[in-house]
Amino acid sequence: MRDFKLKKIRRTYKLSELSKNSVDEDPFSQFNKWFKEVIDAKITDPSAMVLSSVDHERKPSSRIILLKEVDDRGFVFFTNYLSRKSDDFAENPAASILFFWKELERQVRIEGTVEKTKRKVSEDYFRTRPRDSQIGTWVSKQSTVIDNRKFLDYKYNELEKKFGDDEIPLPEYWGGYRLIPNYFEFWQGREKRLHDRICYKLERHGWNIFRLAP
Numbered sequence: 001m002r003d004f005k006l007k008k009i010r011r012t013y014k015l016s017e018l019s020k021n022s023v024d025e026d027p028f029s030q031f032n033k034w035f036k037e038v039i040d041a042k043i044t045d046p047s048a049m050v051l052s053s054v055d056h057e058r059k060p061s062s063r064i065i066l067l068k069e070v071d072d073r074g075f076v077f078f079t080n081y082l083s084r085k086s087d088d089f090a091e092n093p094a095a096s097i098l099f100f101w102k103e104l105e106r107q108v109r110i111e112g113t114v115e116k117t118k119r120k121v122s123e124d125y126f127r128t129r130p131r132d133s134q135i136g137t138w139v140s141k142q143s144t145v146i147d148n149r150k151f152l153d154y155k156y157n158e159l160e161k162k163f164g165d166d167e168i169p170l171p172e173y174w175g176g177y178r179l180i181p182n183y184f185e186f187w188q189g190r191e192k193r194l195h196d197r198i199c200y201k202l203e204r205h206g207w208n209i210f211r212l213a214p
């Protein structure tokens, strides 16, 4: 095994701080506040998040997905309804999303349940995608085994010819999910590894805010 000196990789976090008094009482507003700061900081892939699902054998898996919308109900992303994650959601709608904005020394963990968005939401988003991505959606049966790369290029060219100048329809097997949260954790790196962790848990009366030990 190569020696990457992994044990020496560390840094001190000291950019900012977070407290129960400084956060918004609504976790969505707090998320939007941090997200605006991420956008303003012009970091790469600001909307990339780790989405975790759990299958019918209670085996977890994670992958990066792009967040496409936040509304007052939840966090919307788009994917293939025949993919592994979608199989997991059909068995178990519990899921989490996680953002790591390293430039701001921040992590956000969000947990909840997913549900499919209305078809219209998927239609509207699909229409905004570049034409090659739309065709790509028809080409790839996401997460199925394929023989080689050539297969994808061949199928792409076939479909491009078939659609011609027509509008590309939204495939039945593609669309959005909304993660409806019941838990948020905002993590701000601090010195001496005494990080700030401010959490929100949805209770009957509303959001309960508390601090966790780092």
Ligand SMILES: Cc1cc2nc3c(=O)[nH]c(=O)nc-3n(C[C@H](O)[C@H](O)[C@H](O)COP(=O)(O)O)c2cc1C
Pocket: 045, 048, 061, 062, 063, 064, 065, 066, 067, 077, 078, 079, 080, 083, 084, 085, 086, 142, 143
């Ligand atoms: C930066 C980045 C963005 C991605 N965005 C998406 C996305 O928005 N939707 C999607 O289905 N897959 C996206 N992927 C691919 C997924 O990580 C994953 O490979 C794919 O969804 C299949 O996952 P599954 O087999 O676990 O269902 C993205 C990957 C990366 C690295």
